[in-house]
Amino acid sequence: KQEVTQIPAALSVPEGENLVLNCSFTDSAIYNLQWFRQDPGKGLTSLLLIQSSQREQTSGRLNASLDKSSGRSTLYIAASQPGDSATYLCAVGGGADGLTFGKGTHLIIQP
């Protein structure tokens, strides 16, 4: 059974810092890996999708990497802003099996 772990569970940093969120998964047989953002009481906003054959994806200040063989992914956020405050979820799987989510990293960017 796939298990996804996200570290740290919570993070609070001053505005402007670069930061890294970590995600690890136990079964490397995945179609893809997705990073999402969830604001309190809201649904999911898809940030980045990495196919199993890819190593990284970039969107604006966000960069996600994937090392499928070691079961790891990182989400890099450059020049953090207060508006980046949210819970960040990592999910793996895809295909016919749905996604397995981590418990998330609760991020607070201090103004």
Next chain:
Amino acid sequence: GAVVSQHPSRVICKSGTSVKIECRSLDFQATTMFWYRQFPKKSLMLMATSNEGSKATYEQGVEKDKFLINHASLTLSTLTVTSAHPEDSSFYICSGDFSYNEQFFGPGTRLTVL
């Protein structure tokens, strides 16, 4: 990206009643739709997978007679919570997938059972 809608966004009901939640893919045909549940301060857990025209596949521990899923067309899936109880109060989110690729999520439905 593709758009998925859910209705209602929020529902409050009395214990023992049934609640239907609709999930629609607005601009694509979803070969497969997934239903997830999120308890407060917990992550999302997959409940079931539905394919158009066939019975849903439920994850271990999810009661199929309690959570009825119907995927009548390539753009509509419904989740009915039958005889809802307070412990069913949760945030329910659906997603659609048309190519075994990226899943597109609806905005979620918050169910509160009194």
